[in-house]
Amino acid sequence: MQRSIPYFDADMVERSTPMPALIAALRKAFAERRHVAPARLAADMSESSTLLVMPAWRGAASLGVKVVEIDREASPAVRATYMLIDRRTGAPKAVFDGAALTRRRTAAASVLAAGYLARPESRRLLLLGTGALNAPLIEAYTSAFPIEAIQIWGRDPAKAEAAAGAARALGYPAVATEKIVPALARADIVSAATLSAAPLIAGDTLAPGTHVDLIGAFRPDMSEADGRAFARARVFVDTMHGALEEAGDLLQAIAGGHLTSGDIQGDLATLCASSNPGRDGDETAITLFKSVGTAIEDLAAAELALAGTKAR
Numbered sequence: 001m002q003r004s005i006p007y008f009d010a011d012m013v014e015r016s017t018p019m020p021a022l023i024a025a026l027r028k029a030f031a032e033r034r035h036v037a038p039a040r041l042a043a044d045m046s047e048s049s050t051l052l053v054m055p056a057w058r059g060a061a062s063l064g065v066k067v068v069e070i071d072r073e074a075s076p077a078v079r080a081t082y083m084l085i086d087r088r089t090g091a092p093k094a095v096f097d098g099a100a101l102t103r104r105r106t107a108a109a110s111v112l113a114a115g116y117l118a119r120p121e122s123r124r125l126l127l128l129g130t131g132a133l134n135a136p137l138i139e140a141y142t143s144a145f146p147i148e149a150i151q152i153w154g155r156d157p158a159k160a161e162a163a164a165g166a167a168r169a170l171g172y173p174a175v176a177t178e179k180i181v182p183a184l185a186r187a188d189i190v191s192a193a194t195l196s197a198a199p200l201i202a203g204d205t206l207a208p209g210t211h212v213d214l215i216g217a218f219r220p221d222m223s224e225a226d227g228r229a230f231a232r233a234r235v236f237v238d239t240m241h242g243a244l245e246e247a248g249d250l251l252q253a254i255a256g257g258h259l260t261s262g263d264i265q266g267d268l269a270t271l272c273a274s275s276n277p278g279r280d281g282d283e284t285a286i287t288l289f290k291s292v293g294t295a296i297e298d299l300a301a302a303e304l305a306l307a308g309t310k311a312r
Contacts, residue, residue: 005092008305010100016305017101019143022108023115029300030112030272034058037295039241048073050219056295063087064299066098070218072195076132078102084302094306098298099132101305105297107136109238109268110191110213110289111144116271116278117236117287118211122188123148128180128200128224130154130163133193133215138167138174141189150174151183181205192216192224199249203228208284217248218292225249225288227258233288235264236271236278239296243267246292 008016029035037056045051049071057063068080080098085091114122122145127137130152141147150173154160160176167174177183184190184205191213192200201212203226212233214224230253237243243250244261253259266276279287 006094006306008094008096008101010097013097013100013104013305016308017104017108017301019104019108019111019140021308022104022301022304023112023140023144025300025304026105026108026112026268026297027272029058029296030268031274033269033273035296035299037239037299039245040295042246045069046071054293054295054298056299057087058299058303060087062093062299062303064295064302066102066295066298068098068102077195078132082298082302084299084306094302096302096305101298101301102293103132103136105301106133106193106215106291106293107140108301109291109293109297110137110215111140113236113238113268113271113289113291114141114189114211114213115144117234117289118145118189119209119279119283121146122211124151124186124188125149126151126153126177126183126187126190128153128190128192129194129216130156130159131193131195134163135166137191137193138172141191142172145189148173149186151177151187153177153180153183184210189213194224195222196224197222199223199226199229201225201229203230203232206232206286208286210286211279212286212288214247214249214288214290217250218246220246220248220251222248223252227253227256229253229286230288231258233286234279235259235288235290236276237264237267237289238291239269239294240264240267242292242294243290247290250290
């Protein structure tokens with residue numbers, strides 16, 4: 001008799017991964033260090049598209065694999081499928097809309113880091129980028145910080161206004177902005193989720209106390225912040241291996257002599273295990289979190305989603 005494998009579409013993924021619970025699940029995964037994620041396979045399929053294969057496992061219990069296509073000329077730009085597997089039997093437990101899972105866990109990881117690196121009273125959020133991560137980032141940041149004002153910038157002002165309008169329709173205090181520099185001056189947290197090939201954030205324009213969250217630039221030829229931003233900041237990454245292999249703006253800053261790999265102060269594992277204090281109460285420090293994504297986050301999110309469904 002053939003067993004039916006549960007499939008989580010995008011709506012089901014969203015409903016089964018509420019942000020506070022998802023952030024907590026990621027914190028537990030990084031703190032316990034039971035999850036293993038080898039280097040992901042990355043291959044260019046064309047001038048605009050990249051294939052990623054991302055495995056991870058947790059002890060002898062679970063194995064997960066995500067297959068991702070990122071195409072800068074397609075809409076949506078990220079398309080993915082995730083399979084959660086029982087390691088004891090080798091049988092699939094569930095299949096997920098991988099793009100939705102990626103959006104949720106990426107936003108949650110950024111806010112997990114911000115909990116250690118941003119000022120707790122941060123009220124003003126600046127989002128660079130109007131893509132699919134825009135809404136999950138708003139949801140995640142407002143779940144953890146007392147956000148009172150959200151500015152949204154995009155290369156296309158019409159898309160920025162549309163994203164702000166969609167956020168306002170959900171009750172968030174969002175407005176579009178056409179200029180990055182004055183928006184930076186008003187931001188406590190700036191989160192960039194773009195496919196930019198050139199820096200959007202000039203380090204010399206950052207105000208003391210700002211937290212910078214860099215999500216894009218997952219290839220060495222991409223960049224969201226210049227070298228001065230890294231030079232002025234306390235720099236943290238999601239994983240050391242991933243960041244030093246793939247984080248375009250970080251690698252460019254190192255190549256430009258703005259910092260060395262030894263200047264990176266920690267990763268999510270050290271923050272979540274309390275072996276690094278993060279901001280440590282310094283109100284004037286500029287902090288910077290650079291992520292490229294890790295399969296640890298995918299596996300923790302998929303397990304949370306499946307467990308929540310079973311509980312209901």
